Amino acid sequence: MTDASRLAEHRLAQLKTPAAISKEAVRDISAELNVLLADTFALYLKTKNYHWHMSGPYFRDYHLLLDEQADQIFAMTDPLAERVRKIGGTTLRSTGHIKRIQRVLDNDADYVTPDDMLAELREDNLTFANHMRATHALCDEYGDVATASLLEVWIDEAERRTWFLFESGRRA
Template sequence: MAAHREAHTGNRDVRARQKAALDTPTALSADATRDVSGALNAVLADIFALYLKTKNFHWHMSGPHFRDYHLLLDEQGQQIFAMTDDVAERVRKVGGATLRSIGHIARLQRIPDNDADYVDPQDMLAELRDDNGALALRMREAHSICDEQGDIASASLLETWIDETERRIWFLFEAGRRGNA
């Protein structure tokens, strides 16, 4: 029994040392670190989900506007992916731990996957427009949390990403218009 207790205590000590090794100095309180990193991790999961959906539609685009849509989605995919490292590193800078796996992303993502065998090109553009709109909303929610917790740097980055996301929405809206509407 004593040996079991020592082993259990030893495991706890190892876990405590491992956690301490990842501690990042921050001026934010423990509650602020938890809230900000939680909000940013949820946004990061949505960014990964949107990235993969954008690439999925890029790879499976067809029709008379193939080239234009294919290139548009490739450009947007690159822009979306470019946010991932900055968001994850921001989580670490504020003292949090960030996403570790596809499973972790799946547990946090709020943007739904699309595994359909075929999606009409206009439906692809509309779905991505709506998903970017949902991402902008989630980033605004995260921005509010950052404001509440005094994390000016994260709020500032979110403002830039919201602007980029609104640009993607605009382009998807315009590319998806039919006729002279």
């Protein structure tokens, strides 16, 4: 073993958190949680982007709604990352890492109509909830009830956001 590989192994050993689940479970659940974490950051930034660039006759209501939703989304980031560490995994390290694995698509358009903002965020939150359901199923397979429990609350929150965005974007 070379000095460089011994040093790398030593560095990784310092991050080894004892876990009550198998190495395979740590690997698979950590990978899924990291993708969810990347999606969470992407959805947060997209929601804030639309909050900052909202316009039109319902500006105040939409502006406040998106601010509330962005805060709720951001509140997931630390518990998600800490859950990865609690089970013995490692988590995201950079915005580049987020960009490589996020599934929530960015929207860098100069102008997006309020109706399109609400519709896009509605679909993003619906898809996000479905991804969390898939991760929940993985946790069930491995018996990781603590992660599954966190996901249940966040799925409910995503469904509520989806509902509010749907109703806010509906026209009489």
